Amino acid sequence: MNRITALVVFCCFMFSAHAQSLESKQNIKANLVAFQSVNLIGLIEGGNGSAFQLQSINGVKINTWFAGVGVGIDYYRYRTIPFFLDLRKDLQKKARTAFLFGDIGSSLPWVKKDENIYWMETNDYKNGLFYELGFGYKVIVHHRDAFLISAGYSFKQLTEKRFGITSCPLTGPCQEGLIDTYSYDLKRLSLKLGWSF
């Protein structure tokens, strides 16, 4: 995806959200302890280009803290399902506030078939570490409904094992089950737009 185009589309969403927030009566009288769902859509940028991501985090908000469990889909390089714990903290108890967040969990492979392997090979992907650290800005538009924008550093790890068929070199005995292991450490920046309620 063209990086500039993606960001323009992203910003349009954000302006729209901001307009709604101006029309709404700002209300920060949220319950001190309440269930909250955070749903995010975003871009991931890294050395291997841009990709799309979706996340849904559900948990409990206690005062300015939020803790939840998240799941999503991450198309960067290899399609994966991040499954993680999320912790976030509003820096101010206002309708507009910056916040910090951190995620840690596992990146489960859901790789499309035939990704770059030779016809005589088979492969198998294993899950790896997933974490994300970042900060953002939140605008409460009505009661507990809020728009979010955030940026952060996102890391996902994946291991791939490739199994070749029996290899019989001309100069010696056959070698069975040649296995290559590839470990991928994918380091990205993440920009997300979301809605929490």
Add this chain to the structure above:
Amino acid sequence: MKNFLITALLPLCIIVLVFPGCLKDDCNRTYKLYYPVYKTLSEVRKNMKSGPSQILQKTGKIFIDGKYVFINEPDKGIHIIDNSHPSNPKNISFIPIPGNADLAVRGNYLYADSYSDLAVFNISNPLNVTTENFISNVFPERNTYYLGNSSNPDSVNVVVSYIEKDTMVSCETIGRWQNGCVTCSFYTAGFYTSNTSVPSTPGVGGSMARFAILNDYLYAVSTADLYSFNLADGRMPGQTAKTHFDNWNVETIYPFKDKLFIGSNNGMFIYSVTDPSHPAQLSQFSHVRSCDPVITDGDHAFVTLRSGTTCSGYANQLDVLSISNIIAPELLKSYTLTNPHGLSKDGNTLFICDGKDGLKVFDAADVYNLKLLKQMGEMEAYDAIAFNNIVLVVAEDGLYQYDYTDIANIRLLSKIGINRK
């Protein structure tokens, strides 16, 4: 609005636009390096004698001679099984033969290939098998160590094993990680086959064999040649002919009376051995490209065609041919199967190894109407030898034996399993 843009959106966008260039994904490839271990050919040959039995690790071709079953462990050697009691076969010894793929037995002699050499073993005492003779580089297409002009076994080096060493490198050092291909390693397809049956004479081999014994001759096929050896002196096979096939994809040979039935990727050849020292082609039956073992009962030829990586093609079927006119085989009927490999026939009973479908037993009294009598689906079957009411089945996980005295009640007698490393 302006305040919001300045405070939130703009900084985040700048970060995402500017900083990804500083990030770099890492990819590391871990693999094994194999360092060859060499011995002289003389040393290798010195070790080619029977030793204690070893557990099968992989099944290859088989040959039955009297109460003994010889089963090839591809590239490693030959296991000798005492099959005096098919319900309780005993693995009694192992002959290490590097590069072994095929075998045949006649009298007290076992003939086996070792890469491009033909080795002759004295098996009069299966517990103490000794080497009798080596014919060097007789199958040149499998030559691995006769390089240059050297043929002195003391100076020819043979790779006997490998020392493994784990190695890790960055994917960038091996190719196009950024574009997707991260391996760029190259594998060549290994292939091996197994044996089936011959009536009378010395012993019984299989439909997927490349070695066959007919009277006083040993015949062997490579992908492109038919080799003939006179066994008048069993210890000293003398090559009498090397017949080149026009077809380069020959796979199997099956002897019957004074004929050789040869299976290839593209068809079946029938050779006459009226002059046993110089086989002559009688006829050819072409079929679609496919793996192709063949057997015959004298009236009909049964040809299985299967798809697979080493054979190409998409056909998976049994072709029944009339060979009443030996110079013009005629296709009578085709039967669709799953992935047929070796086959064997005893009287009107036809046994077909149908890959993952296991062993299928057919009533073949009417070749136009084969009737499936039974299917043993518990194994992935490669080849079968039906002999004296016992069918030996080479499968991916071992050697099975079934008693088919009562065809309605075929029962498993024994199984010698394999133990993968």
